Amino acid sequence: MITVVDRSARVVVTGLGVLTPVGETVEDFWDAAVRGVVGTRPLDRPDAADFAGRLAGEVRGFVAARGDGDRVTRLAVAAASAATTDAGLAPWAGDPARAGVCFGTLLGNRAALEGAVTRFHRAGGTAADAGRTDVRPERPRPVAGLADAVAREHGFLGPSSVVATACASGNSALAYAAETIRAGRADVMVAGGAEELSSGIMMMFASLRSLTDDALRPFDRNRSGLVVSEGSAALVLESYEHARRRGAHVYAELAGWASACDAHHMTAPHPEGRGARRSLERALAMAGVEPERVGHISAHGTGTPSNDSVEAAAVRAVFGDRGPAVTSLKGALGHTQGAASAIEAVACVLALRDGVIPPTANLVDPDPVCPVDVVYGAAREVPLNVAVNNAFGFGGNTACTVFTRPGFGGNAG
Numbered sequence: 001m002i003t004v005v006d007r008s009a010r011v012v013v014t015g016l017g018v019l020t021p022v023g024e025t026v027e028d029f030w031d032a033a034v035r036g037v038v039g040t041r042p043l044d045r046p047d048a049a050d051f052a053g054r055l056a057g058e059v060r061g062f063v064a065a066r067g068d069g070d071r072v073t074r075l076a077v078a079a080a081s082a083a084t085t086d087a088g089l090a091p092w093a094g095d096p097a098r099a100g101v102c103f104g105t106l107l108g109n110r111a112a113l114e115g116a117v118t119r120f121h122r123a124g125g126t127a128a129d130a131g132r133t134d135v136r137p138e139r140p141r142p143v144a145g146l147a148d149a150v151a152r153e154h155g156f157l158g159p160s161s162v163v164a165t166a167c168a169s170g171n172s173a174l175a176y177a178a179e180t181i182r183a184g185r186a187d188v189m190v191a192g193g194a195e196e197l198s199s200g201i202m203m204m205f206a207s208l209r210s211l212t213d214d215a216l217r218p219f220d221r222n223r224s225g226l227v228v229s230e231g232s233a234a235l236v237l238e239s240y241e242h243a244r245r246r247g248a249h250v251y252a253e254l255a256g257w258a259s260a261c262d263a264h265h266m267t268a269p270h271p272e273g274r275g276a277r278r279s280l281e282r283a284l285a286m287a288g289v290e291p292e293r294v295g296h297i298s299a300h301g302t303g304t305p306s307n308d309s310v311e312a313a314a315v316r317a318v319f320g321d322r323g324p325a326v327t328s329l330k331g332a333l334g335h336t337q338g339a340a341s342a343i344e345a346v347a348c349v350l351a352l353r354d355g356v357i358p359p360t361a362n363l364v365d366p367d368p369v370c371p372v373d374v375v376y377g378a379a380r381e382v383p384l385n386v387a388v389n390n391a392f393g394f395g396g397n398t399a400c401t402v403f404t405r406p407g408f409g410g411n412a413g
Helices: 026-035 071-086 110-123 126-131 145-155 165-180 199-208 240-245 274-287 305-319 337-354
Strands: 011-018 040-042 055-057 099-104 162-163 188-195 231-241 252-260 296-298 325-327 386-392 398-406
Touching: 011 026, 011 071, 011 165, 011 240, 011 337, 026 337, 071 145, 071 231, 071 274, 099 165, 099 337, 110 188, 145 162, 145 188, 145 325, 162 165, 165 188, 165 231, 165 252, 165 337, 165 386, 165 398, 188 337, 231 240, 231 337, 252 337, 274 305, 274 337, 274 386, 296 337, 305 386, 337 386, 337 398
Parallel strands: 099 162, 099 188, 296 325, 296 386
Antiparallel strands: 011 231, 011 252, 040 055, 188 231, 252 398, 386 398
C-alpha cells in the first residue's frame, strides 16, 4: 500500500514524562519549578571524590521499575514510559512500524564506562579483567542503545535515532522526530533527552573553569559558572490527524524548529550570537509566528558570563526592546546537558497549559548587560499562546523549538 504523505502535517504533543533533581514526575517537577525550588546541592554519591566539582544536581532515589544496563538508559526508559502512559499509548496497539524514537544526549553511557575503568585501575586488574561483568554492575551500552531500549520497551519498529549536538541535543531530537512525522515516516515519535552525572564531564567543565562553587545564577550580575546535573525527559509527538482519530488529549503544538551553527569556536558562543539568532528567526518563521506574539522564552541560561550576555543580545536582536518574559530553569536544576532542552520543552508545554512562567532560581541582582525581561523572585501568571525553547551547545550548535497552544494562529490553523 502507498501512503499519501502530507508534508505540512501538524505535530502535536500528547504525552509528557520527566525525571529531574526537583521532581521525578511531571506534576512534582512542575510544582517545584513554579515555586523556584533549587535541586542542586553537595554531591553525596559514593564516587563523589572522583568528581571535579562540589555541587551537582542528582535525581535522588531513582530506582527504575523496568530496564537494565547503565543509569542513563534507565532514565531514558523511565521518562519515555511515563510519557507514553500519559499519552494513552501504553501498550501500543497501532502499527509498530509507524512508531519511533529519537533521544538526545551529550555523553550517553560514558559514566558507566568511567566507573568500570576506575574500578579496574584501583583493583590493579589485568587487561582481561576490563571485560568482566562482575567488576561493573552497570554494563555500558552503545550510545544508540538509548533509543533502542525505549523502542524495545514499547515494541516500536519505526525510525530510531540518537542525536548528539552537545547541550542542544534535546531540541535536536524533538526537531528530528517532528521532521520524521511531517515526512510521513511515522505517526508517533517519542522524543527527548537523557544524561547522567559523569566525572569526565565535570572534569571537562572544570578544565574550562566553567563550574561554580556557589550557585548557578542565570542572568545575575554575580553569576560565576554552571552546576552539572542529570535528568531525563520525553515528549510523545504525533501528527494532529493521528491524535484526533484516537481522541488523544493535546497539550500543545510543536509548530516550529530550527538549528544553526556559529562556526566560531569550539566552546565559546559567537560574540554577536549569530547562530542563536538564526535559529530563533527560522523556528519562528516555520511556526508562522511573529516575534511580538511570543509570550515566553525558556532560555538556555547557563549562568556563565559569556553565554547569558550573548543569549540576551540574540533575544533582543530578534524581539526588540519589549521582548517576551524569559526564564532559565538551570538555576533550579543545574545544567542537565543533553537532557536540558528536553526538560525545558516539557516546561514550555506546561507553561502554556497553566499560564504560568516559573521564576529563575538564584537570580537576585539582574545584570544590566543582559537587558531582557527575566522572571525572578516568584512565578508570573500570564496568558500564554506561544513559548520558545532555546538550546545552545559547544561546537556552536544552536537549536530552538516553538510551542503553541492547541488551535492557536500561526501555522496552527
